[in-house]
Amino acid sequence: GDSVTQMEGPVTLSEEAFLTINCTYTATGYPSLFWYVQYPGEGLQLLLKATKADDKGSNKGFEATYRKETTSFHLEKGSVQVSDSAVYFCALSDQSAGNQFYFGTGTSLTVIP
């Protein structure tokens, strides 16, 4: 079945450091891939998405490229800020699996000044 595996946290970085959160997936069809962000006590918000191989999603300085050959969708940011502290979830949507969404376990990021 479909699944998402992402890097376990927590991750602690200094402000302006480079961020990478790894995400790999298994899917039977041709999934769309997403990164969501969750701030304390809130719901999830879409950060970026990619719907086909080699697409790059980007938003607020974050980027992720849909790599079919390595079944990966790693999240990167060149210079993190304190305000980026949150939990990040990698997810996929596979229409061939009946409009289901599959989430990774989340990676907690703390950025210190």
Added chain:
Amino acid sequence: DGGITQSPKYLFRKEGQNVTLSCEQNLNHDAMYWYRQDPGQGLRLIYYSQIVNDFQKGDIAEGYSVSREKKESFPLTVTSAQKNPTAFYLCASCEVGWTGELFFGEGSRLTVL
């Protein structure tokens, strides 16, 4: 503004009581979902519905019930049969047959006293 409204945001329940969490969306989405989130864990699917008057069990449906009498509403009842109901509950929606994202509400935190 279009979105998903969950209520109440915080709820306390005594053991043995049923409680209903409300979820309303004005995005005109056909599909709606309920997820449970426990501290440090990912999202687990409780129930989902892709059309009015129809819904399916997710991975952890035991002790929960739902209804879908209207397109915009998908209430979740946490019954006394749910052994460990203290958690953060998230409602979400999306369009069926579309590679777009899942939209989330702000969540409801249920605490059993």
